[in-house]
Amino acid sequence: MTQRSSGWRIGRVAGAPVLVTRSWFVAAVVLTLLFAPTVRAFAPAMGTVGVLVVAFAFVLLLFASVFCHEVAHALVARARGHRVDELALTLWGGHTAYSGAVRRPRDSALIAVVGPLTNLALAAAFWFLFTAQSSSSIPALLLYAGAFSNAFVGAFNLLPGLPLDGGQVLESAVWALTGSRTTGTVAAGWVGRAVGLAVVLGALVWPLVGGRSPDLFTVMWAALIGAFLWSGASEAMRAGRRRDAVSRIDVRTLMTTAVVVPAGSPVAEAGRAARGHGEVAVVVVDDRGEPTGWVDPQAAAAVPADQAAAVPVESALVPFPAGAAVALEQSGPELLEHLARVSGGARVVPVTDGGRVVAVLDVARVAAAVRPAGRR
Incomplete structure (x- = not known):
């Protein structure tokens, strides 16, 4: 703008x-x-x-x-x-x-x-x-x-x-x-x-x-x-x-792969879904498959182990702003304009491919990809 x-x-x-x-x-x-x-x-x-x-x-x-x-x-x-x-x-x-x-x-x-x-x-x-x-x-x-x-x-x-x-x-x-x-x-x-x-x-x-x-x-x-x-x-x-x-900015080079769990799942299930995938984000979706938020790893880790199977994942959820999803193929100025318009100051937004959540995008990583060129 x-x-x-x-x-x-x-x-x-x-x-x-x-x-x-x-x-x-x-x-x-x-x-x-x-x-x-x-x-x-x-x-x-x-x-x-x-x-x-x-x-x-x-x-x-x-x-x-x-x-x-x-x-x-x-x-x-x-x-x-x-x-x-x-x-x-x-x-x-x-x-x-x-x-x-x-x-x-x-x-x-x-x-x-x-x-x-x-x-x-x-x-x-x-x-x-x-x-x-x-x-x-x-x-x-x-x-x-x-x-x-x-x-x-x-x-x-x-x-x-x-x-x-x-x-x-x-x-x-x-x-x-x-x-x-x-x-x-x-x-x-x-x-x-x-x-x-x-x-x-x-x-x-x-x-x-x-x-x-x-x-x-x-x-x-x-x-x-x-x-x-x-x-x-x-x-x-x-x-x-x-x-x-x-x-040169491209969603594919900056995104973090996501695993999806349904709303209402216990924290323990989110942990099991992420296990063995390396760097991965856990995204919660509603019954229509729409992303509602991502699980904050620190908040999830703070849940006592003996309660993780009973505490719903929403206790560690960071909500996505409405309509903040980024398409997998977006890049360049189009991507920046989209983030400026819909991210609403959020730290992380979901990435979708054909309507299916496949990753998340850290807005700070996008900003860091642009900033070095401005400091030369």
Whole structure:
């Protein structure tokens, strides 16, 4: 289940809520203050309030462009069969979250590339409107800024490294060539790290090439962007390895064989049923053959030997949640989604084959099979 961002809902697109997060307001203030000197230089006679209003208008124009970018992602994702969970405007611009496994490289590439292409199309439209202006004016300044910012956002997002959209395109290309999405993710993640380092080194080295000293403000912004790219690439690589581990999960490799005893059987019978089978779980079924729970070995062992033949097995029973049975053939993301939906926090769930109980599955073993990939 996708965890939604916290924020204010301002509408819906592609069936999903559009959210403005708290961090967006931080970005709006910072960008307004950063653009204000440009407005002041363009219109020196304008008062401070007017300068801030125009600067904020640019910020709204910029985030409207970001919103169009995310809407493009959302619409294509839905068209490719995914459920769109949210569109959010954030400190870093925005993101679109959608559910459902991406099964083909082409789908992933299309969903990714449409965002920056939307920005480049907007840049062209703003530039056309700017060139149609007959004189320098505040609207002309905003059109020029809209063209430049969209061109930058579109081009930057097409850089071939995760977590950028271009990185997802590169991931898809490597996936198509190798047949392994994880290989594509790792390759695009390393390129994303390289892009992050290049941004920082560019801010430091480029001025020196021109015989100037690096600007501290520019270096700070470059370091912030570089850290964002490095962190995003690293998380994408971890997620890719985790996804690979999930795809290899199979009920048959993690289950424990079960022996079945009917409800009302004495504890002694449960012990006899398990004897000689090695590692085995004892499952209690009702008169219809439906599993009701499993026998806790420690609770069963605590029953005095002279009473084991009379004490019903229900005294050591750990009930299964209703409908928690797992099919023998389930695996991968389907298995995890099923457990998340029906296990109800239970430690153990029954495994059935054609409606017959054949094993139990320890949920903690499933979690452990996924966790190592997330820690690499």
